Amino acid sequence: MKTMKQVITAKLKLNLLTEQKTLLREVSLAYRDALNYVSQVAFDNNRTSSANKLQKLAYYDIRDNFRLPAQMACNVCRQVGATYRTLWTKVKQNSQHRKQGKTKKRYKGLDKPPQFVSRTCNLNYGRDFSFVKEGISLITLQGRIKVSYSGYYKHLGLIKSGDAKAKGAKIYYTPSNKTYYLLVSLEIEKPDIEPADIKRVSGVDVGQRYLAVETDTKNQVSFYNGKSTIHKANHYQRRRKSLQRKGTRSAKRRLKKLSGRERRFRADVNHQVSKKVAKSNSLIGLEDLTHIRERTNPRRKGKKASRKQKKANRKQTSWSFAELQSFIDYKAVLNDSLAIKVDADYTSQSCPHCGHTSKGNRPNKGLTFHCENCGFDLHADLVGARNIAMRTLLVRQDWASTGSLSACPDDLSGLSDVSSDEAKAMRLSRFMELRWTAETSPNHIAFSD
Known part of the structure; x- marks a missing residue:
């Protein structure tokens, strides 16, 4: 075995x-x-x-x-x-x-x-x-x-x-x-886990306002709010700033005691979230967020940055998505489950109802998703989790047919270099055909709300 x-x-x-x-x-x-x-x-x-x-x-x-x-x-x-x-x-x-x-x-x-x-x-x-x-x-x-x-x-x-x-x-x-x-x-x-052992397929969208939004193909949804971590991070930042201004020996002693508390708090919250996400006999889809910080828009720093921009920069740099995903990964194995990363491209811009993909589907980059084509409305993070779940289900079907678990199956794309732009474009074209509703689904996947 x-x-x-x-x-x-x-x-x-x-x-x-x-x-x-x-x-x-x-x-x-x-x-x-x-x-x-x-x-x-x-x-x-x-x-x-x-x-x-x-x-x-x-x-x-x-x-x-x-x-x-x-x-x-x-x-x-x-x-x-x-x-x-x-x-x-x-x-x-x-x-x-x-x-x-x-x-x-x-x-x-x-x-x-x-x-x-x-x-x-x-x-x-x-x-x-x-x-x-x-x-x-x-x-x-x-x-x-x-x-x-x-x-x-x-x-x-x-x-x-x-x-x-x-x-x-x-x-x-x-x-x-x-x-x-x-x-x-x-x-x-x-x-080793076999495809037949997987009884549940889910997708997890990670973020800052919501640490994680999870949904499975049976439409069981869980939201994990990140408001407490942001509030705590702002609290620690204010404490550090105040103590650094004082510069006294007692202030330095307090800074030393304060060091590591925010990190331990975030790790504790991530442990709690990952424990709930990593359910047994599941194939859990996670976003591949490699180089996510480099792919985001350039940010103003230093004296050129406004107070609001500095606050946004601090939130982004303290985003512990990698730690959360690693916790989900190893806890999944302990629960006879698997976590796999799928392409994160357009998960928050693609409509799971009709497939229309556009930046305009996210008005003002807010928490509301509104499809410009079919008028479908839903929480934006839940839309991302649904798209990840569908892509994960497609990976499971490829696994059952090929015997190899991979988010980038080379035998299906026909290309030797599965990391190339051409192979990625082929995978994304397959993803664009996925639908969350049975009525509009093409030949790949169909399941109802």
Whole structure:
């Protein structure tokens, strides 16, 4: 039987004794100091991002000066190399944007060695940590310690039953409550899902005013309002602005405590929404929003931007659609479902009743959809969700006929490069024939309101 693999992260709280907390503090600080040391070595060697080169240059110094175990010393070099690769990518992107006239600012991320501040350690399963009867066996500078842990009951069940295979982990320290956590990557194997196992097809339209609007082919609709997240984001922005103006030591302490709260709030809301969307035995259609920020209209920034424009820019940059879609994706697998991305083009402009596609179908880009051709009226986000659901249903039918699950089936388009503009145009032409009502449906899909 074929199986599919899904990786999730389990957050385990470490219940440490005073001596054990001291040992973890010692090893985490040594690891952080080693990261900063290797960062300087990489900077002095032409800002290299090669982990192998860094290991040759700094491995023995890490072992001698910071007394880290062998595997952790290797992890330091890999982590620094990955950080420099990310910075080099940003440098190249900035260079392209400057040539294209998108920005005049030069990216300064590599002007000095990046500094590591967080008290974290990357660990390898079997070498640096392992699960034992007493809890978790963790490596320190003074040898191994065994500590008890607690966490989400589903994650604990996967670990104790052996249904999940531990991969890597990271020791994470939160200064606010002075607690150490272990973030463990768990790999779960699930049997491959067949088209006949899918009992429900749905489409999800994501946005800012409504975090998600979901509908299935049986017209079961759910709206998930984003008003609370926008209100909370505005609240945090006002607090930050006020504290930054003060600039006192107490204000800086408050800013430090405030950091991360908005991110954690958004993640919590996205978890709640994705849990409701990822129903069992479903094929869930999501919009492919790759490069969505680059595809949106140019925005005024800096002094040229009005107060209203600045507020809109802040809302757009804080839009966490990618996180929400990733949560839906991995929760779907756990519920014997699948999430697939389909083309997002014209989902909010195409009429699901007659197929007419026009920007004019969205008057003033508001929440009301009014078809210029047939006069069909509906909530604009629900129209987008319906179009996504129909495209997902078409993918399911292609899956049943070809045996391959793909939003871009090459054997149907007849083109070798399914990512080409020609192949995309062929897919969109098929989508234009889809109808939500049975009376006007062509040969592809038909289901009634």
